[in-house]
Amino acid sequence: MNISEQLMKVLIIEDESELAKNMISYLSDQNYLCELAVDYQQALDKINDYTYDCILLDLMLPGGTGMDILNELKNQNKEDGVIIISAKNSLEDRISGLQLGADDYLTKPFHLSELTARIYSVIRRRNFGNANVIEQNEIKIDLLAKTVSIREEKVMLTKKEFNMLIFFIGNKNKVVSKSALAEHLSGDLADMLDNHDFIYAHIKNLKKKLQEAGAGNYLKTLYGNGYKWEI
Amino acid sequence: MNISEQLMKVLIIEDESELAKNMISYLSDQNYLCELAVDYQQALDKINDYTYDCILLDLMLPGGTGMDILNELKNQNKEDGVIIISAKNSLEDRISGLQLGADDYLTKPFHLSELTARIYSVIRRRNFGNANVIEQNEIKIDLLAKTVSIREEKVMLTKKEFNMLIFFIGNKNKVVSKSALAEHLSGDLADMLDNHDFIYAHIKNLKKKLQEAGAGNYLKTLYGNGYKWEI
């Protein structure tokens, strides 16, 4: 996965609105997808709900400290990259932040170009470590090569089938509604909204291929609710 | 109080009719009950008259600004969840919106699946705190997997049964009238006058399944008044 070609999600935790504005503006221009939290609770909520490629964390927050957020990330075994942004260049803060699992540290004021450089390197570092291969039981998926193998045997999936499989595994143990699937597959939020029946065909084909290749029956139909990759 | 792709009331404040149409279509499909306001005055009227689980607020409105609506909600101590929907360029608005107490924001254009994810988060946080799993004595409900377990044993519920259970637990120790249940389950505000006897069947089925699975007898019938989840 090439960093520059992929949409990276960044969470900015910052209460100074002028700075936040500038950061969002600049990062958006660089094709980062930015979200903002302006206080401790909002930050916590976002962190609980989503996963970001990089979190920019101001340590001075209304309602709680940035350190608590770092702790929270650690407790939840979240693997979001974190860059601490702090007004004071205190050595203790810096060390304890890095010890708590932050990836980098930036002192205010900073140049925005410096910020993007750090974000880039944090994400690259993480993506290098992260395998491009997902293994779920007997199923092995190479995201780069876009291949799927079951017990070392290749399974030929079409593009849509592959996308579905990734989507299911990425949402394992969650119900995925038919319309969510449809939207995901069409990639278009336009008017695929009336008729989602084509999903039936794809589901059937995917199930059949997986089953013929000897995979376990993980893809369950939940009558009236959608589908679920259950593991 | 229901969650996820279940029946929740959502107010869409949006003047772009094409977008509004798509949102309504998609959200309705996910079992949200949608209402629309296309300008400032309509929005204000709706907000004054009803309570919504989540308000989707476009900041650019004919006749007034979305900020005024946020202020109005705050002044009235309304607790409706609010997700701001804004164009990419209005950064200041997004920031001050969050500072004015909006729960989240979304930048146009967005994926409808992203929208439902946000709505889900907002509603869940408001109704159940920050958890995708609700535990009530021996009953455990996973809102994302849409599963119910009793002492680690799965109980298979239909969609309506699941909705009822969530509704009861969200209104625990409160009397829920048969017609309220009926309205909640059917999602139709119109047919308040119809007969609601189908509720009997659902109640019976739910009670039976819970009882067979060994759950305590929490769902009480209050003769002539409705039902109550008593804990």
Added chain:
DNA sequence: AATTTTCTACAGAATTTCTACAAAATTGAG
């Protein structure tokens, strides 16, 4: 042009939802 993929149409299978009705339970008036 040939092949593969994606989507649609439709029959019937499976499941859920709702209705009908008799029996049981509850309430309140006499």
Added chain:
DNA sequence: CTCAATTTTGTAGAAATTCTGTAGAAAATT
């Protein structure tokens, strides 16, 4: 307390909805 009116439960099954499988048309890719 008794009885009638009302409401709820239980049983059964009809109606509606959703899903599967087959087949092939339309669209995309080679």
